Amino acid sequence: MESGWVARWVPGVRVARGYHRAWLWPDLRAGLIVTALLIPAGMGYARVAGLPPETGLYATIVPLVVYALVGPSRILVLGPDSALAPIIAASILPLAAGDPGRAVALAGLLSILVGLLMLVGGVLRLGFVTDLLSKPVRVGYLNAIAVIVILSQAPALLGITLEASGPGGRAVALVAAVADGDAVPLAAALGLGSLAVILVLRRLRSPVPGVLVVVVLATVATWALGWDGSLAVVGALPPGLPAPALAGLAWSDVGALVVPAAGIALVAFTDSAVLSRTLAARRGESVDGSQELIGIGAANVAGGLLGGFAVSASSSRTPVAEQAGSRSQLTGLVGAALIVLFILAAPGLTGYLPVATLAAVVVAAALSLIDAPAMARLWRMDRLDLALSVAAFVGVLVVGVLEGIAAAIVLSLLAFVRRSWRPYRAELGRVPGLRGYHDLSRYPTTGRRLPGIVIVRFDAPLFFANGESFDDWVRERVAERPDVRTVILAAEPITAIDTTAVEQLVELDDHLARHGVALVLAEIKDPVRDTLARYGYAERFGAERVYPTVGAAVDAITGEFRTDLDG
Structure with a gap:
């Protein structure tokens, strides 16, 4: 001792x-x-x-x-x-x-x-x-x-x-x-x-x-x-x-x-x-x-x-x-x-x-x-x-x-707050010859969106300073495409979420639902999912709306299963 x-x-x-x-x-x-x-x-x-x-x-x-x-x-x-x-x-x-x-x-x-x-x-x-x-x-x-x-x-x-x-x-x-x-x-x-x-x-x-x-x-x-x-x-x-x-x-x-x-x-x-x-x-x-x-x-x-x-x-x-x-x-x-x-x-x-x-x-x-x-x-x-x-x-x-x-x-x-308030965010899509889903702004000529689906990624924790900007940005992406019926949030970069951001996410979910659009979560970290559960939203974001990967979410939504290079 x-x-x-x-x-x-x-x-x-x-x-x-x-x-x-x-x-x-x-x-x-x-x-x-x-x-x-x-x-x-x-x-x-x-x-x-x-x-x-x-x-x-x-x-x-x-x-x-x-x-x-x-x-x-x-x-x-x-x-x-x-x-x-x-x-x-x-x-x-x-x-x-x-x-x-x-x-x-x-x-x-x-x-x-x-x-x-x-x-x-x-x-x-x-x-x-x-x-x-x-x-x-x-x-x-x-x-x-x-x-x-x-x-x-x-x-x-x-x-x-x-x-x-x-x-x-x-x-x-x-x-x-x-x-x-x-x-x-x-x-x-x-x-x-x-x-x-x-x-x-x-x-x-x-x-x-x-x-x-x-x-x-x-x-x-x-x-x-x-x-x-x-x-x-x-x-x-x-x-x-x-x-x-x-x-x-x-x-x-x-x-x-x-x-x-x-x-x-x-x-x-x-x-x-x-x-x-x-x-x-x-x-x-x-x-x-x-x-x-x-x-x-x-x-x-x-x-x-x-x-x-x-x-x-x-x-x-x-x-x-x-x-x-x-x-x-x-x-x-x-x-x-x-x-x-x-x-x-x-x-x-x-x-x-x-x-x-x-x-x-x-x-x-x-x-x-x-x-x-x-x-x-x-x-x-x-x-x-x-x-x-x-x-x-x-x-x-x-x-x-x-x-x-x-x-x-x-x-x-x-x-730090400024960077977190407006972090890098991206709409993802498919790129021929590449596996997975990629930032469409990086592939302006070859990248393509999926019909009826918007895939978004927000590269920061969600908290009071950026929750509203996240909400507005997602709504803008959906408003650009009348055919959208599903929004997939690629949540892997979101390492934490606070009370204000949880409420903002729920408001976004309600807004999308009123317009006939479903919100699903992919690659969400366990601590973030635990936070949603503590706030009483475990049932709202249940297993049917949470997927281990973006690809799994797309497969479930489209009813397809792909093993080719496209995704």
């Missing part, structure tokens, strides 16, 4: 019990390589979130340890993320009112709320909530977040100080500052040079991460050449390990952060779940989405309690761990241990790390969020999905990160 409970809720213990000695070196190597990314990325994303750089390290250490115990994926690397940092900033900075200590406390509270929402979702098996953010919407808001992050870091990249707020204001102020010659040449050279090196090495698929190269070179150069006196640097980290930093909070802060926490939880889990499923499929494994919620939720709660902020799986660091040969959660534990060692043994090193180089690390990560090819595919494939993506993009930029994502979710649901 205890063993089963542990395996269910603490997957890391199960992995530890079955750990193979051959995994040790690959895990150690991967942990070392990933740490080289975790340290600068954590500090960089902390800056984007409006927090001290050390909080980015705290938000890495604790979640890595907790996820290693309760997370289902063996190689997912948790940590601060470029997609979450702007949302965190938008959520806490207005409440912090310029107080850095209060901002840290609010970020911790926000992380705890995010984690609690995820834990509740995991226990209630709500892993399906990721469906609320469709791929087009994700592409749109991630592209917008990339623009926001780039604009927020571009001044630091060039050594410029700006006071403007909002993406539009920052863009205008940045162009004006560059035109006025406000950029610091040394900072701009280091920032743009670091960005170029990272992008080139990424393009070349270098085994040595470009982030590690530029951080080491820029830090050594700043120390050796004394640039720390003329360049903005990150500054030495405060000594000590992560500790609680939740002082001065009130219940009103909880109320103010609940809605942002829900948005962050949705974004974090959606991105993490997609990455987790992709990696699991590549390795021939499976991942429990609800357990993923629990793992990431527990990591966020623990991180928030110990000075961190909300985190998710990283789409840049996790693939690096995979390519470096990671085999298990030990990779994350090694990373956490090395970050602790860095904080304790060499906190002063960041006193020589140029802010411009750190900004280049963040900008490079933000560029990886941009997915222009996806927009081009949407243009070719589905203009409605493209409109949703553009709406999410514009909404996040113009209205705000959280508001834009919320609006995009609402638009996605409306688009």
